[in-house]
Amino acid sequence: MEAVKRLFPRLAMVLLALGIFSATAFAADAQAIDKADTAWLLISTALVMFMTPGLALFYAGMARKKNVLSTMMQSFFILCLITIQWILMGYSLSFGPDIGGFIGGLDFLGLSNVGIEPKGTIPHLLFMAFQGMFAAITVALITGAFAERIKFSAVVIFSILWAFIVYDPLTHWVWGGGWLQKMGVLDFAGGIVVHISSGVSALVAAIYIGRRRGYPRELMPPHNLTLTIIGMGILWFGWFGFNAGSALASDGLAVIAFVTTNTAAATGTITWTFIEWAHRGKPTMLGAMSGAVAGLGSITPAAGFVTPAAAILIGLAGGVLCYIAVTILKPKLGYDDTLDVFGIHGIAGTWGTIATGLFASIGATGLFYGNPAQLVNQLIGAGVTIVLAVVGTYVILKAVDLAVGIRVATEEEIQGLDITQHEESGYNL
Numbered sequence: 136m137e138a139v140k141r142l143f144p145r146l147a148m149v150l151l152a153l154g155i156f157s158a159t160a161f162a163a164d165a166q167a168i169d170k171a172d173t174a175w176l177l178i179s180t181a182l183v184m185f186m187t188p189g190l191a192l193f194y195a196g197m198a199r200k201k202n203v204l205s206t207m208m209q210s211f212f213i214l215c216l217i218t219i220q221w222i223l224m225g226y227s228l229s230f231g232p233d234i235g236g237f238i239g240g241l242d243f244l245g246l247s248n249v250g251i252e253p254k255g256t257i258p259h260l261l262f263m264a265f266q267g268m269f270a271a272i273t274v275a276l277i278t279g280a281f282a283e284r285i286k287f288s289a290v291v292i293f294s295i296l297w298a299f300i301v302y303d304p305l306t307h308w309v310w311g312g313g314w315l316q317k318m319g320v321l322d323f324a325g326g327i328v329v330h331i332s333s334g335v336s337a338l339v340a341a342i343y344i345g346r347r348r349g350y351p352r353e354l355m356p357p358h359n360l361t362l363t364i365i366g367m368g369i370l371w372f373g374w375f376g377f378n379a380g381s382a383l384a385s386d387g388l389a390v391i392a393f394v395t396t397n398t399a400a401a402t403g404t405i406t407w408t409f410i411e412w413a414h415r416g417k418p419t420m421l422g423a424m425s426g427a428v429a430g431l432g433s434i435t436p437a438a439g440f441v442t443p444a445a446a447i448l449i450g451l452a453g454g455v456l457c458y459i460a461v462t463i464l465k466p467k468l469g470y471d472d473t474l475d476v477f478g479i480h481g482i483a484g485t486w487g488t489i490a491t492g493l494f495a496s497i498g499a500t501g502l503f504y505g506n507p508a509q510l511v512n513q514l515i516g517a518g519v520t521i522v523l524a525v526v527g528t529y530v531i532l533k534a535v536d537l538a539v540g541i542r543v544a545t546e547e548e549i550q551g552l553d554i555t556q557h558e559e560s561g562y563n564l
Contacts, residue, residue: 167253175385176257176265182376183268187214187275189369194279195561196362197421197474199355201551202283203362203561209278209287213294214271220298221267222246228299229306230266236314239307255383265380270306273329274298279474280337281344281541284548287556289541293531297336301527305332305520320516321499321509323392324381326436326487327520334481335524337472343532344541346471348548360420367424371400374431378438391497392438396431399450403430406454414462425479429457432483437491440501445494452490453483488517 191210198206217225223245231239243249243263251258274294278285308315309322322328347355357363378396382389407426412418433453434446441449461478472478492510495501502510535541542548547555554560 167256168251168258169256169384171385172256172383173258173261175389176261176380176383179376179380180261180265180268182373183265183272183380184214186370186373186377187211187268187272189366189373190272190275191366192362193366193370193424194282194474196359196364196366197357198282199551200358200562201553203358203553204559205287205552205556206278206282208557209282209290210275212291213275213278216291216294217271217274217298218267220295221263221270225270225298225303226263226267228303229270230263230311231307233307233312236312236317237308238304238313239311257383262383266306266310269325269329269377270298270302273302273325273333276329276333276476276480277337277340279476280341280472282473283552284344284347284542285552286539286541286543287552288539289535292535292539293541296531296534297528300531301332301336301524302328305523308519309516315516315519318512318515319509320512321440321491321495322436322488322516323439323491324378324435326432326484326491327516330432330435330480330484331488331517331520332524334477334479334484335521336528337476338470338481339525339528340532341470341472341477343529346469347473348545350471351466351469357421363424364420367427371427371431374400374435378435382439388439388498391442394443395434395438395441395446398443398446399430399434399453400427401430402447402450403427403433403454403457406430406451407458410455410458411462425457425461425475426454428479429453429483432457432480433487433490436484436487437494440491440495440497440499442494442496445490445496449487449490449494453486456486457482485517485521488513 187210191207194210195203195207226246227241227243228239231241231243234240246263249259249263251260253259254262274297277297278290306328307313309320309328310316374396375393379389379393382392404423404426407429408418408423411422430450430453433449437449457479460482461475465472465478489510491501492513493501493503495509496504500506500509532541543552543555
C-alpha cells in the first residue's frame with residue numbers, strides 16, 4: 136500500500152510531462168500553419184475559382200448569339216460537377232499515397248484524413264480546395280473546341296470520364312509524387328497538367344465531332360466581344376492566383392511568379408497585336424486578347440523558375456507560335472476548333488514546358504544554365520501528356536458517342552443550342 140502511495144506522485148509527474156509534451160507537440164503543429172500563407176492561398180483559391188466564370192464569359196462572347204447561354208452553361212456546370220468529383224475521389228487519385236508512380240491511393244476518398252492539419256504551411260483542406268479549382272477549369276477549357284454543336288448530356292458524361300481517366304492520373308504523375316515528378320519534370324502551375332492536356336484533348340474532340348454546319352464557308356464572327364473582354368480581364372486577374380498561388384506560400388517565390396505572369400501576358404499581347412497588324416493590316420481586340428492568353432499559357436509552367444527577362448522571351452515566342460497555329464496552321468489543316476483551345480492553350484502549354492527546360496534558373500536550372508538533362512525531361516513530360524490526352528480523349532469520346540450520342544441534330548444546331556438544349560435565350564430584346 137505504501138508502495139502504491141509512493142507511485143502516485145511519480146505517475147502524476149509522468150502524466151504531467153506527457154501532457155506538457157503533447158501540448159508542446161500540438162503547439163508545434165499549430166505553428167506549422169502560417170497565417171500569411173493560409174490567407175494568400177485562400178485568396179488564390181478564390182481567384183482560380185473566379186477564372187471559370189471568367190472563362191464562361193470569354194468563350195460566350197466569341198460564340199454566336201444563339202449559343203451564348205449553352206456555352207456559358209458548360210463552363211459553369213463543370214465547375215460544380217468537378218468540385219464534387221474532386222472531393223469524392225479525384226483528390227485522392229491525384230494526391231493520395233503513391234501507388235507504383237502511376238496513381239494515388241484511396242486514403243483521401245471522400246476527404247477522409249483530410250482536415251485542417253498542416254500540409255506544408257497551410258491546412259491540408261485548403262491545399263485540396265486550391266488544387267480542385269485547377270481541375271475544374273482544366274476540364275472547362277476543353278469545351279471551347281466543340282462549342283455550338285454538342286449535346287449537354289454528352290458534355291456532362293465526357294467531363295466526368297475525362298477527369299478520372301486523363302486529369303487525375305496526369306496530376307499524380309506531375310504533382311502528386313508520380314513517376315514524372317520523380318524523374319524531375321518541372322511544371323510550376325500547369326503547363327503540362329492544365330494546358331497541354333486540355334489543348335490536345337480539345338484538338339482530338341474537334342476532329343472527332345467534326346466541323347460546325349457551314350464552316351468554313353459561312354462567316355461565324357464573335358457575337359459580343361464586350362463579354363469576351365470582361366472574361367479576359369477576369370482570367371488575367373485570376374491567373375495571379377493560378378501561378379503565384381502555386382508557390383503555396385506568401386513569399387518571394389510567389390512574387391517572382393506574379394511578376395513573370397504579368398510580364399509574359401503583356402509581351403504576348405503586344406507580340407500578337409503587332410504581328411496581326413503587319414499581317415492583316417489592322418490590329419484587333421480579339422487578337423490582343425488571344426495574345427494575352429498565349430503569353431499566360433506559355434509562362435504557366437515556368438512562372439516560378441525563370442526571371443522576368445526570360446518571361447519576356449517566353450511570352451514573345453508564345454505569341455508568335457500561337458498566332459501561326461491559329462491563323463495559318465488551323466486553316467490549312469481544316470479542323471474546326473471553335474474557340475482555338477488547341478491553337479492557344481495546347482501550343483502555349485507545350486512551348487512553355489519546353490521553355491522551362493531552356494530558361495529555368497530559379498530553384499532549378501535549364502539548358503541555358505548548364506543543365507541539358509532538364510530539357511530532355513521537359514520533352515518527355517510533354518510527349519507523355521500528348522499521348523495520354525490523345526488516347527484517353529478518343530476512348531472517352533467513342534464511349535460517350537455510343538452511350539448517348541455526342542452531336543446535336545442538324546436542325547437543332549441551326550436553331551441554336553440555347554433553345555434546343557436549355558429552352559432559353561440569352562437575348563430577349
